[in-house]
Amino acid sequence: MKAFVGVCVTILGLFVFHSAATAAGITYDCDTAADHFSELNLPTVGVPFTVSGNVQLNALAGSKKYAAVARLQITSSAAPGHSPDVFAGFSISALPADPKKTPSGLPAIQMLSYNVNGKDDEIIPLSMMTKPGTVQPFTLSYDSKNVTVSLGKDTKSFRLKAVEPVVRIVCSTGEFLFTDLTIRSQGTAASSNSADEKLSRMAALYKELCLGAFPDDKAVEALLSTKNAQELTPEQVKITMRDDPARGWKLQDGTTTVWLEFPPYHACSVRWNAPQIGDLSSYRTIASNYEDALGGFYPTDPLDADQGDIHIHAVGEQRTLADKGSESLLFFAQSIHNEKRRAAGETGFSLRFVHQFAPPDRGVE
Structure with a gap:
């Protein structure tokens, strides 16, 4: 491309303008080769705001080093290619597996995790029962002090103080499709x-x-x-x-x-x-x-x-x-x-x- x-x-x-920003209806096909990554930063204006949409795994790129993963986070603004100092959000990842041993019978296992700077990713155990490729709805809300992440029926909040907050999407070693991605200020x-x-x-x-x-x-x-x-x-x-x-x-x-x-x-x-x-x-x-x-x-x-x-x-x-x-x-x-x-x-x-x-x-x- x-x-x-x-x-x-x-x-x-x-x-x-003295108003908050909104980006609505974005479709983003994040498609990366094995052992490579892609990053997209979307601007936000006005706190509090909410990010919502859907994500699904479309394909894994064979790798012996890394799992296929996509992350969506609210972060402080950082230079492209540099990791932000603070962030909170979630990830969807997948690994190849023996189809005889997976709940779905497919040659992969998929999982959802919460992620926040300074801590290991927290896997949602029941998410591993989900069939790979299932559309996963999500909502993240930020009020200048906390990020609340909702993944279906699972919700968790994280303390976060972001400077010039942005919505950061990173994916690696696979193809992940984001649809209906919306960033809206609350109360506008x-x-x-x-x-x-x-x-x-x-x-x-x-x-x-x-x-x-x-x-x-x-x-x-x-x-x-x-x-x-x-x-x-x-x-x-x-x-x-x-x-x-x-x-x-x-x-x-x-x-x-x-x-x-x-x-x-x-x-x-x-x-x-x-x-x-x-x-x-x-x-x-x-x-x-x-x-x-x-x-x-x-x-x-x-x-x-x-x-x-x-x-x-x-x-x-x-x-x-x-x-x-x-x-x-x-x-x-x-x-x-x-x-x-x-x-x-x-x-x-x-x-x-x-x-x-x-x-x-x-x-x-």
Whole structure:
């Protein structure tokens, strides 16, 4: 799978919101080779918050050294590839076994464990009776002092004081599928509904302009004219795109912009600022319908990177074209991770949906 290449080049304007963050409806296929690991850190804003979803084991990668394992934890923020100082959460692991000796009759045994820094993993004994591959629901709640982990009927709390808490997913030596992964601040229902409605409108606009009209730039421009969109000046475009060739328009709501980027990377994007990410299900439906109609799309490697005070998270799908170029559908979320700036109120997100065509061997930008 191709990684996101050069994505940190495009940075949107700064944004200030006094609200907590939510990431909803994420599907993450954490697939690693034997004796290798993969790590994904998801930002959270506002305490208390709750993380929920499902996880299941899809496959083991044969290893003589390590068990297949996936961990989901609430941790203090740490540099990618470095273990956090404090964490609490759970793990799901599996080992190959003689099918004649396993409760399920399958050649593997699966188990759930609580894990917290400074202690050995605590296995939930009855979890070893579960058939490997069974979907396991989970919920983790954090209130600035304690993490409460619920795995089905089993619940346990751990003391935790996390600095800039994040949700950390690590997997190794196997494939684990996370679905319906949601991060929601508690007590922000009204704000969440507003963010969900905004995201649904943006997804519909993206479908109309970037999936329906694009890559015909003139067709996109004509549709924007019917919406009385105002074209940005070259100076305004340069703030976001720097030296990349592009045009941008601001819609009548004053908060939404549409962008066309020109070769070598040809792209159409819808961008907006929001206090929360919102429910991504409407976007996922639109993207999946488009991808299913054409076929050949596969997930790109998720991106989590920092440029200065800005953290960039991106996920998407890509297919290879006949000329060895690529077509990608991408979702980006940018947020401030500097503690002082966040304390001053810069807790919002800069979000964008992107439809991009890249030349051969250039990957995703």
